[in-house]
Amino acid sequence: MNSPDQRFWINTVTLDHVEAAIEGGFTQADHGAGKRLRQPRPGDEMIFYSPRTSLQGGKPVRQFTAWATITGDQPYQAYVSENFQPWRLAVTFHACERVDAKPLVEQLSFIADPTHWGLPFRRGLFQIPQRDFSTIVAHLAA
Secondary structure, X not given: OOOOOOOEEEEEOOHHHHHHHHHHOEXXXXXHOOOHHHOOOOOOEEEEEEEEOOOOOOOEEEEEEEEEEEOOOOOEEOOOEOOEOOEEXXXXXXXXXXXXXXXXXXXXXXXXXXXXXXXXXXXXXXEEOHXXXXXXXXXXXX
């Protein structure tokens, strides 16, 4: 059930990081920075778009790869290594199938120019209309 103040998000994350997030029940954004993770609220929905398999030299994926509901109310800092303590936000992932993004481009209002459809995803974490969220989830849940 959607509440009137529920929001919908895309988070651009490499596939290897999505897989780690699914295992850990969290999301990260902006290479672990915490500022934008303060925007999603519990009950908001988030779809993950993976442009590549990994950040450095990964193979192209260009798929919507996961769907989650925000459960955390505040980002928290995790210790991964001495040089990397990313900010994370708790989420619950839903079972879904990955779906190629390109066939959906014409149906998504946040993509203004279908010939350069990948550009919006460079923003990392961004809000989308509920209609676009519903379009993508209908394919992820198929």
